[in-house]
Amino acid sequence: MKKIFLSLVMLVALSVCAFAQEKTYSTMPSNITIKNIDGQNVQTSVIQNDGKPMIISFWATWCKPCLRELNTIKEVYADWQEETGVKIVAVSIDDARTSARVKPLAESSLWDYEVYIDQNQDLKRAMNVVNVPHTFIVDGKGNIVWQHTAFVEGSEEELIELIRRLNKGEDISSK
Amino acid sequence: MKRKILLGLAVAIIAPISLTAQNILGGHVTGNVQIDAQVSREDTAIGAGKVPEKFLSNIFGNVLYTNGNFTAGLRFESYLNPMLGFDEQYKGYGFANKFVAYTNEKYEFTLGNFYEQYGNGLIFRSYEDRNLGLDNAMMGVNVKFRPYKGITLKGMVGKQRYYWDYGPGLVRGLDGELALNSLISKWEEAKTRVTLGAGFVSKYEDDETILDVANSEYKLNLPLNVGAASFRFDLSHGRWNLQTEYAFKSQDPNATNNYIYKGGNALLVSASYARRGLGINLQAKRVDNMGFKSKRSETGEMLYINYLPAMTRQHTYALMNIYPYATQVNGEMGLQADIAYNIKKGTWLGGKYGTDVKVNYARLMSIDKQAVNDTTPVGKMGTDGYKSNFFKTGDELYYEDFNVEISKKLSSKMKLNLMYAYISFNPVVEGHSGDMHYNNVLVGDLTYKINSKNVIRGELQWLKTNVPYTSDDKRSGDWAMALVEYNFTSAFFVSLSDQYNYNGGGQHYFNISAGYTYGTTRLQIGYGKQREGLLCIGGVCRQVPASNGLTLSLTSSF
Numbered sequence: 001m002k003k004i005f006l007s008l009v010m011l012v013a014l015s016v017c018a019f020a021q022e023k024t025y026s027t028m029p030s031n032i033t034i035k036n037i038d039g040q041n042v043q044t045s046v047i048q049n050d051g052k053p054m055i056i057s058f059w060a061t062w063c064k065p066c067l068r069e070l071n072t073i074k075e076v077y078a079d080w081q082e083e084t085g086v087k088i089v090a091v092s093i094d095d096a097r098t099s100a101r102v103k104p105l106a107e108s109s110l111w112d113y114e115v116y117i118d119q120n121q122d123l124k125r126a127m128n129v130v131n132v133p134h135t136f137i138v139d140g141k142g143n144i145v146w147q148h149t150a151f152v153e154g155s156e157e158e159l160i161e162l163i164r165r166l167n168k169g170e171d172i173s174s175k
Numbered sequence: 176m177k178r179k180i181l182l183g184l185a186v187a188i189i190a191p192i193s194l195t196a197q198n199i200l201g202g203h204v205t206g207n208v209q210i211d212a213q214v215s216r217e218d219t220a221i222g223a224g225k226v227p228e229k230f231l232s233n234i235f236g237n238v239l240y241t242n243g244n245f246t247a248g249l250r251f252e253s254y255l256n257p258m259l260g261f262d263e264q265y266k267g268y269g270f271a272n273k274f275v276a277y278t279n280e281k282y283e284f285t286l287g288n289f290y291e292q293y294g295n296g297l298i299f300r301s302y303e304d305r306n307l308g309l310d311n312a313m314m315g316v317n318v319k320f321r322p323y324k325g326i327t328l329k330g331m332v333g334k335q336r337y338y339w340d341y342g343p344g345l346v347r348g349l350d351g352e353l354a355l356n357s358l359i360s361k362w363e364e365a366k367t368r369v370t371l372g373a374g375f376v377s378k379y380e381d382d383e384t385i386l387d388v389a390n391s392e393y394k395l396n397l398p399l400n401v402g403a404a405s406f407r408f409d410l411s412h413g414r415w416n417l418q419t420e421y422a423f424k425s426q427d428p429n430a431t432n433n434y435i436y437k438g439g440n441a442l443l444v445s446a447s448y449a450r451r452g453l454g455i456n457l458q459a460k461r462v463d464n465m466g467f468k469s470k471r472s473e474t475g476e477m478l479y480i481n482y483l484p485a486m487t488r489q490h491t492y493a494l495m496n497i498y499p500y501a502t503q504v505n506g507e508m509g510l511q512a513d514i515a516y517n518i519k520k521g522t523w524l525g526g527k528y529g530t531d532v533k534v535n536y537a538r539l540m541s542i543d544k545q546a547v548n549d550t551t552p553v554g555k556m557g558t559d560g561y562k563s564n565f566f567k568t569g570d571e572l573y574y575e576d577f578n579v580e581i582s583k584k585l586s587s588k589m590k591l592n593l594m595y596a597y598i599s600f601n602p603v604v605e606g607h608s609g610d611m612h613y614n615n616v617l618v619g620d621l622t623y624k625i626n627s628k629n630v631i632r633g634e635l636q637w638l639k640t641n642v643p644y645t646s647d648d649k650r651s652g653d654w655a656m657a658l659v660e661y662n663f664t665s666a667f668f669v670s671l672s673d674q675y676n677y678n679g680g681g682q683h684y685f686n687i688s689a690g691y692t693y694g695t696t697r698l699q700i701g702y703g704k705q706r707e708g709l710l711c712i713g714g715v716c717r718q719v720p721a722s723n724g725l726t727l728s729l730t731s732s733f
Contacts, residue, residue: 026203031244031278033319033327038368038411039418040354041327043280062489068590068622071582075528095302096295097484100418100445101513104454108515109531120292121302126246128207128237128732134695149730150692152662153590154627 025143025173028056029126034091035117037103042116044123051140052085053166055159057113058124058134059090061098061105066133069151074111076156084163088113093124093132137162137172146172202242207695207732209235209305213258215724221682222649222707223721231258233265235305237272246276250288260719261308262477264338271336272312283319288312291331293350293374296482297422297441298403298467301335309476312336313346325357335469335478342478343380344469350374352407372407378469378480385434385472387557395434395557401427403439403467403481418445422481424467428557430474431466432505435560439464441483452517459510460486463542463563466504486511487537487576490596492618493674494636497650498600499709500539500574508568509539528584537576541569572611575599592620605709615639634658634672644679649707649721653678667691674706696731 030045047054059066070090073080080086090113092102099117106115118124127136130149137146137159146162148155162172212232217225234253239246250272254265274287290312292300303310315333322328329350334341352372356362378401387393405422420443428434440463447456467481483502486509490496513535520529544553544561553561578596585591596616602609615638622632636656644652658672667690674684686703707721 024203026205026241029241031280031283038416039409040368040370040411041352062491064491071531095484096292096300096443096482097486098489100416100447100456100458101454103416104447104449104456104513105515106454107449108452108454108517110451110517110529120290122290125290126239126241128205128239130207130209130730130732131697134732147695147732148665148692149695149697150665150690152665152668153622153624153630155665157627158664 025139025145027142028138028144029123030142032123032126034123035099035119037106037115037117039117047089047114047116049085049087049140052087053140053163054138055086055088055163056127056136056138057088057090058093058118058127058129058132060093060132061101062094063132065151067109068153069133069135069155070111070113071109072151072153073156073159074109074113076160077112080160080163084160084167086160086163090115091123092117093121093129095119095121135159137166139166200242202240202245204238204240205733206236206238208237208730209233210727210729211258212727213722213724214726215259215722218704218721218723221684221704221721221723223704223723226259228256231256233258233261233305234268244277244279246278247274248276249273257308259722262338265308267339269339271310271339281321283317285317288314288336289317289331289333291317291329292482293329293348293376294372294405294407295418295420295443295484297420297443297465298374298405298424298481299346299348299350299376300482302482307476310336311477311479314341315346323358325354327352335480337470337478342469342473344478344480345379346376346469346480347379348374348376367410367412370407370409372409373405374407375402375404376467376480377402378467380469380471383471385428393557395428397428397471398426401425401467414448414450416445416447416449419443422465424465427464427467427471429466429468429471431468432464432560433554434556435464435554435558437464437560439467441465443484452519454513454515456513457511458486458513461508461542461565462502462504463506463565464504464560486539487574488513488535488578490578492594492616492620492634492636494638494654494656495578495594495596495598495616495618497638497654497708498598498612498614500537500576500600501604501709503539503541503573503604506542506544506563506569507539507573508542509537509573511535511537526583526585531580531582533580533582535576535578535580537574539573539575541571541573543567543569571601571603572599573601573604588624590622592618594618594620610642613641628664630662632658632660632662644676649676649680649682652676652680665692672703676706695733697729699728701726701728 032044033041036042094102099119102117133151134149136144139145165172214230215226232255236251239248252271253268257265272288274285276285290301301311301313313333317331320328332347355369356365379399382397385395403424405420407420410417422441424439426436426438428436442461445458462483465483468478469480470478483504485500485502487500515533518525518530543564546553547559547562551558576598580594582592598614600612618636620634624630638654642651654676656674660670662668669689672686676682684704684706688701690699702725705722
C-alpha cells in the first residue's frame with residue numbers, strides 16, 4: 001500500500017517539475033455541496049457571474065481580519081459592480097457552533113454579497129485554503145487567476161485594480 | 176524511511192515555488208503547505224519547561240490531483256518532534272491522509288480518508304483542526320447519492336484516525352436529507368422552506384475486561400455495538416429561520432461517563448431573524464451523557480465520533496480568551512442570545528458612517544441528576560448512573576458570558592472597536608474544583624490608515640478578576656495588555672505586544688512578531704513569551720504550555 005502512495009507522490013513531484021513551464025489555471029470546483037445562506041444544500045456550480053469576474057472570499061464569523069475585509073469592501077462594492085461587473089461571493093467556514101450566526105451577521109452588516117456556508121469545509125479543502133481570510137479572483141471562464149491571504153485596510157484598492165486589469169485582458173496571475 | 180523524508184521535503188519545497196496549478200495529463204495539481212517550528216528555552220518564572228531537542232516542528236503538505244470528476248489527495252505530516260502542547264504520540268512522519276474520490280451530479284464516492292458530518296454533527300462529524308492537534312479523519316468508504324432533486328443519501332464505514340494509527344472501533348453510518356421544496360414544483364418558489372433529515376451511526380468494538388472497581392471480581396458486561404440516531408427539522412420563512420436537531424444514543428459505558436449504563440441524548444434548537452441592519456439568533460441546547468467515541472477507554476479529545484458545539488461566543492481578543500468554555504459532554508444545559516444591529520448612518524448615534532453594535536449572552540448550567548435508587552450514588556460505575564428531568568437544570572452554573580461590542584468608523588482614516596465582557600467561569604468545566612471566577616474584560620482596538628499603503632493598529636485590553644494570583648495557575652490574577660501593529664499593505668507587518676499579569680503574578684509576556692505575505696505564501700516569525708493556557712476552537716480545547724523563545728510559521732498554497 002505504502003509503496004503505491006510513494007510512487008504516486010514521485011509521479012506528482014516529477015510531473016510538477018516536467019510541466020512547470022506550461023501555465024494553466026485550476027478552475028472553480030463545480031460539484032461540491034455547500035449550503036446557501038438559508039441552510040439549503042447547493043452545488044458550487046451555482047456560483048456564476050455571467051462571464052464576468054468574481055471575487056471569492058473565505059471568511060468566518062470569528063475572524064476579525066475577515067470581517068474587516070468584508071466591511072471595508074461593502075462601502076465601495078456598489079461602485080465596483082457598476083464599474084467592473086465584479087461579484088463578491090463570501091464563503092463562510094463556520095461550523096455547527098457558529099454557522100447560525102452567519103445570516104444574522106451578514107444581514108445586520110448590510111452586506112450585498114452572495115453568502116454561502118461551507119460547514120464541512122469541503123470547498124475549503126478543495127481550494128487549498130489553510131487560513132482565513134483567503135481571497136480568490138476567478139475570471140469569466142471560471143479560472144482561478146489570482147489568490148491571496150491576509151487583509152489590511154487599503155488592500156481593497158489593489159484588489160479592484162487587479163479586476164480592472166483582468167477586464168482589460170491582462171494577465172494578473174502572480175507568476 | 177529516509178526516502179520518505181526526502182519525498183516529503185520535495186513536496187514541501189516544490190509547493191511554495193509553483194504558485195499556479197500545474198497541468199498533468201489533462202488534470203490539475205494543487206496543494207498547500209504549512210510549516211510551524213519552535214525553539215523554546217527553560218523559564219521557571221512562567222513555567223516553561225526544558226526542551227531537550229531544542230528545535231520542534233510540525234509540518235503539513237497536501238497535494239490534490241483533480242481531473243474532471245476525479246480527485247486524489249495525499250497529505251504528508253511530520254512532527255519532529257511535536258511542538259509544545261501537541262501529544263507526544265504524534266511524534267514521527269509519514270503520509271497521514273490519502274484518498275481517491277469520484278464526484279458527479281448524482282454520486283460521490285470517496286475511498287481512503289474522508290471528512291464528513293451528519294446534520295450539526297451531534298452523532299457524527301469527522302474533522303481536522305491542526306492548531307488543536309486534532310484529526311479524527313475517517314479511513315474507509317464514504318458514499319453520497321442524490322437520486323432526485325432535494326434528496327441526499329449518505330453512507331459510510333471506516334475507522335477513525337488515532338495519531339499515526341486508527342482507533343479500534345468500527346464506525347458505520349447512514350444519513351438522509353429531504354428538501355421538501357425541491358420535490359414538488361408548486362413549492363419550488365415558496366417562501367416557506369422545509370428540510371428534514373435523519374441519521375444513524377453505530378460503533379462496533381471488541382469486548383475487553385473492565386473491572387467494576389467496587390467488586391473487582393466482577394467484569395463489566397459491555398455492549399459491543401453502540402448506536403446513535405438523530406432527527407433534524409429545518410424551517411425557513413423569509414427573514415425567519417429555525418433549525419432543530421435531536422439525537423440520542425444507546426447504552427455506552429465508557430471512560431468519559433465513568434462506565435455508566437445510561438443512554439444519552441442531545442437537543443439543539445436555533446432560531447434566527449435577520450433583516451437589513453438587524454440580526455437576532457437565539458439558541459437552546461441540552462446535552463446528557465453524549466460522549467461518543469470509537470474507543471471506550473479513551474479520555475481526552477481524540478476519537479470522538481460526534482461533535483457537540485459549544486454554545487458561547489468564540490472570542491478573538493486575547494484576554495477574553497483566558498477562561499474559555501468547553502462543551503461538557505456528560506451534561507450541560509444552556510441558552511445563547513446574539514443580537515447584531517447597525518445604527519444607520521446620518522443619525523445621531525450612527526454618525527457619518529453608521530455604527531455596528533453586537534450583544535451576546537450565554538449561560539450554561541449543569542443538568543439535573545438524581546440517584547437511580549437510595550443505595551446507589553449518582554454516576555456510580557456499572558450502574559444506570561442517574562435519572563434526569565429533561566426540563567430541569569442542575570444547581571451548578573458552568574459558564575456565563577455577557578458581552579457587548581461596538582464598531583465605529585470615526586473618519587475615512589480611523590476605525591474604533593470597543594468591547595466589554597463579563598465572564599463567569601466555573602473551574603469544574605476544566606475538571607478541577609475551586610472558586611467561581613468573575614471577570615470583567617475591557618478592550619479598545621483602534622485602526623489608523625495613514626494612507627492606502629500604511630496602516631497602524633493598536634489594542635488595549637484589561638482583565639479584572641475576583642480570584643487572586645496563585646503560582647500554580649499562571650493565568651490567574653489581573654491582566655493588562657497592549658499591542659501595536661504596523662502594516663505595509665497586506666504584504667508586511669510587524670507587531671509588538673505585552674501581556675502583564677499584575678497584582679501578584681508580576682510577569683510580563685512580551686512578544687515581537689513580523690510577517691511577510693506574497694500571494695498565498697505567508698511567513699511569520701515571532702519571539703517572546705507565551706502564557707500557559709487553553710487554546711480553544713469550536714468548544715474543543717488544548718492545553719498549551721508556557722514557552723519562551725522563537726516561533727516560525729510558513730503557509731502556502733498553490
